[in-house]
Ligand SMILES: [Zn+2]
């Protein structure tokens with residue numbers, strides 16, 4: 001079974017292409033399930049407008065558009081509509097409402113935990129640029145708390161927090177182990193993120209360890225975690241490049257990781273409505 005639950009749309013302001021282009025690319029690459037999980041908006045205070053996600057007034061249009069396309073393409077592919085969300089305790093009840101909304105046009109069917117910022121985007125540091133152990137500890141603690149809420153179907157790029165460090169220290173290993181242990185204990189799978197892998201494969205490699213990080217995933221094996229491969233598609237071509245996914249699968253199998261291909265509780269729109 002070929003699946004991908006991590007797909008963006010142009011609404012997040014840093015992804016490209018129309019929804020139909022993502023869907024056609026997924027059909028051509030023989031995906032069985034395509035999950036859209038664009039960066040969620042949040043009810044930020046003080047009129048803050050994020051440059052990396054849709055606005056709240058775009059949410060219904062996003063959900064409605066994907067649901068409509070799910071019905072249109074139902075005989076070729078199963079499409080689900082979700083959101084990539086941080087764990088922001090101040091706004092969590094807003095997310096809970098979105099996941100439980102009785103009206104399909106304002107309900108997201110699943111959330112993945114992509115924890116980019118320290119408790120808030122307005123003042124909180126970006127974890128992907130961090131080189132401080134104190135902030136790394138905060139990342140691990142917040143991701144674990146996020147998993148404990150039971151709201152998230154998986155943890156997207158769990159190893160994002162090591163990307164700018166230049167060495168994988170014993171301190172980072174310990175934090176990785178804490179995240180992996182919680183993932184196992186709470187049965188929240190970890191995502192092996194192909195967008196990060198793509199960045200590492202570029203001719204000019206970004207500074208730092210990058211992600212996915214081999215040491216993190218060795219620890220995930222030791223802790224008996226389950227992993228799902230996520231394309232984290234920011235353009236339709238990312239779905240039309242099955243080779244990268246296949247290489248990742250071979251690598252993870254060799255590592256001895258338990259790779260799953262479906263997320264529990266995530267139903268495709270056409271079946272859930
Ligand atoms: Zn992300």
Ligand SMILES: [Zn+2]
Nearest residue numbers: 006084114232
């Ligand atoms: Zn993403």
